[in-house]
């Protein structure tokens with residue numbers, strides 16, 4: 001079997017209700033989808049990166065992939081990585097591009113072997129993966145009625161935890177906003193905050209201390225994504241556990257955060273970290289250092305399926321006879337913001353029940369792509385032939 005064709009689809013769609021976070025405001029959602037077809041007609045789907053990654057895949061990767069055996073994922077992954085590594089291009093666009101190709105190769109391997117992703121990884125440790133609701137972004141005219149209604153809806157839907165944004169308002173107003181959510185959901189629901197890198201260490205420490213009595217379960221991306229010393233400073237000087245890592249692009253990016261225990265929870269994104277292959281490496285490093293792995297998930301059914309399948313295989317951190325989500329079990333992000341791509345691109349829109357999602361059992365990613373939806377969302381299509 002040989003790889004015959006590489007295609008990529010840059011996709012985007014508008015959303016009815018715009019929303020924001022500390023770094024931006026959006027009225028659309030998008031992604032980059034990779035399709036790899038073999039000479040036997042087997043098709044694998046992947047997701048990773050954005051518009052510049054599309055160029056990386058076709059200019060740098062396609063010549064190294066076409067004609068090769070798609071089942072030799074390790075050989076291909078390292079060939080692509082090394083192609084970028086010597087020029088220090090593995091981060092950013094390169095990491096996204098490699099992730100999209102890697103996930104598509106795993107999908108092909110599953111379809112050829114008749115196994116799911118988790119089966120190919122050696123089997124699931126758990127049949128269901130715990131998820132938390134990501135929402136509670138900034139919206140127009142949200143405070144307090146709309147914001148509280150959204151938080152209450154997540155409790156009603158069965159989530160044991162949810163995450164909101166900070167860093168988009170003054171510290172005082174953000175504290176008021178988080179307090180309103182805590183008051184609405186009560187003390188028994190996990191609540192997390194995400195600054196998306198908006199603070200200096202000094203301000204993040206101030207925020208963490210002001211929120212001390214609200215039982216916040218983690219403080220995500222308090223400072224710049226590559227600022228290991230900043231993370232250590234925040235972790236050491238305020239009471240909330242520190243999380244981060246959604247824009248790490250390979251195990252070398254993650255190395256200092258993990259080896260120096262600069263965070264309590266690491267959150268790689270399978271679309272950026274280098275796909276399933278590299279996420280496994282980072283997860284193993286983190287586990288050995290006592291750092292929990294709670295994947296960042298914010299894309300289509302392709303990456304949602306890949307993320308659930310991979311998370312199902314993670315070791316407990318630490319081991320326990322009776323493990324619980326948020327304590328020893330991983331907890332995966334479950335994006336609840338408006339996104340027609342997430343709901344319409346594939347045959348399955350993954351749903352949660354009681355704060356858990358089932359591990360996909362079908363071959364490969366276990367999903368069928370709706371080609372009409374793909375065409376409808378597509379802004380730009382590239383093909384290797």
Ligand SMILES: [Mg+2]
Nearest residue numbers: 194220221246
């Ligand atoms: Mg985040």
